[in-house]
Amino acid sequence: MNIIVVGLNHKTAPVEIREKLSFQPDLLEEAHKRLLKTPGVTEGMILSTCNRVEVYSCINDIESGIMEVKGFLSAFHGLPLERFEEHLFVCSAEDALRHLFRVAASLDSMVVGEPQILGQLKDAYQTSCKNKAAGVILNKLLHRAFSTAKRVRTETKIASSAVSISYAAVELAKKIFGSLEGKVVMLVGAGEMCELAAKHFINSGIKDIYVTNRTFERAEKLAEEFKGTPVNFNEFQHTLHKVDIVLSSTGATHYIIKPADVTEALKARKQKPMFFIDIAVPRDIDPKVNDIDNVYLYDIDDMQGVIEANVKGRSKEAEKAEEIIAEELMVFIHWLKTLDLTPTIVGIKERGEDIRRKELEKALAHLNGLSPEQIKVLESLTSAIVNKLIHHPVVALKTHAKGHYRDMYLEVARNMFDLADKEKEEPEEALEE
């Protein structure tokens, strides 16, 4: 049994590629089903956020599994593999596990320590569960990853010192506008990230906030929350001239703000500068907008540049976090190794022998004056019972260990014979928060 990750993220691929390979939320169900049908894939999970598209799978053979998963990505998006293969990263076995742990702990994030990724990972895991794509291994792995993330968050200062995109956006706006007092912000779309950024802007003294969303009710609700004004999504472009800063994160598959909209707005506002932040993937704002005078457009990758300029002196905390991950990784790898046929059978046999010996000793303590022959008879009697009892489970295990449900059988057997690790998990709790 092997675990692999095939995917791309903000480190390996530019936003142009990421947006082509991202999975729309309504297609995730279908995607998980098709992933499971991919030859050699026994379990799978797709993590698709604005910074990463990563496919985690349990496979029988690493080499062929990687090719199959790549093929799945290409087929699902109808994009030839040559177009994006150079941007893919692949890791397997321990590296794949470490990658997942680092992602969960937000060490791999664009903004190291930002809390959102954990929630996104939990969502991905739940989708995978709902579609029965997560099995024994992914269940165990994800729970381990969640508890690792929790440890990292509580035991290091990574999270508390997170320099968020929102913070960076506000700083950048200040370099363009000087003071933010009296400025007007517009939220296009209602992503979590956008709302967070909006809160930062409100705290920096902006005057007004417009909110637009495809569903007007949602816009109204958000506007109420921010004490702003809802705007109809179909004609929000006509309000642009009143706005200094635009935060966009819709799920639109094409550009919704085009150069012509911006030029028109600028004319109406006498060329007063405008700042656009596009955190959507695929992008909402035509990159050509940045070529217009007095207009500054930053997409999610550009924001990364801003953040990198800000982030320093957190390497110590990151080191601590890496240590935690290494520890947790060892525990999981240990478990994964036990999930092999031979140690399981050995375990079952040892278990039987253990019980037999203990019970026999107890019995012999009550029976005084038995001859060595009688003791021998008792020995072989108990041995025969134990062996007969475990014979069938072991044979069944050996048969099924060749099939699709191998890991499940092994895990069940380990549980039934109480071979599972002594240390108990707290999976439900990890998921809940």
Add this chain to the structure above:
Amino acid sequence: MFFYITLFLYLAATSGYISYLITLKKPISLISTSILIASFILHAAVITLRYPELGHPPFIGVETLSFLAWAIVGIYLLVEWRYKVYVLGSIVSPIAFILLLLTVIIPEGEIHVPSYLRSVWFPLHVGFAFLGNAIFSLACAAGIMYLIQERQVKRHYLGGIYKRLPSLEVLDEINEMCLFIGFPLMTFGITTGFIWSNAVWGTFWNLSPRAVFSIITWFLYATLLAGRLSVGWRGRRAAVLAITGFSIMIATYFVINIIWGGHAFK
């Protein structure tokens, strides 16, 4: 004596502002400002004390450079007080230092003050024109910074330069303010020039290269002002025009005034 102390203080202010630019430490900027204010006051004393010695306002020959430096520093101090852009000081104080140094380096020569320069209109004309120049020099400096900063923000390259330069809005505001104050001063300077010309030669229009270029510059700033007020020319365009205008002014000053010998009156 005062002169050399002033010169030294400008040098000290220069190194102060530059080390602020490198370290970005607040106390350094405060110290630099204090030094610059001290040198500004001392410089005023130097100019005033020299007046009786020269027997004419400091508007002839190399003395003009000294006056120009003093005016630039004075206006900069106002801008700094209003906008807190200490970075501009690292351009202004070395300029002041160099201008003042030039007055020592360039040979003074015998200056015969011709009678036509004794008109009351002459100091008014030159005084206004120079204040205008001083203000436009700041607009030019702000314009250069604007272009650099704009490039950083536009190209998404936010390194050390980006961190040190003020916000685009502030730089554009300085440009605007300089235009609003500098343009009337320049207009006064040119108008009084006409009146002076009329008083001395009996004609308003004296076709010297200096006058021609001044009119060209005036039109350039007039266009910028009109564009700003009507259709909102700002940012890059305003910065480029401010830099162009000042470059023409500098070229006029050095090439025509010094090399060709003033207005080249016949």
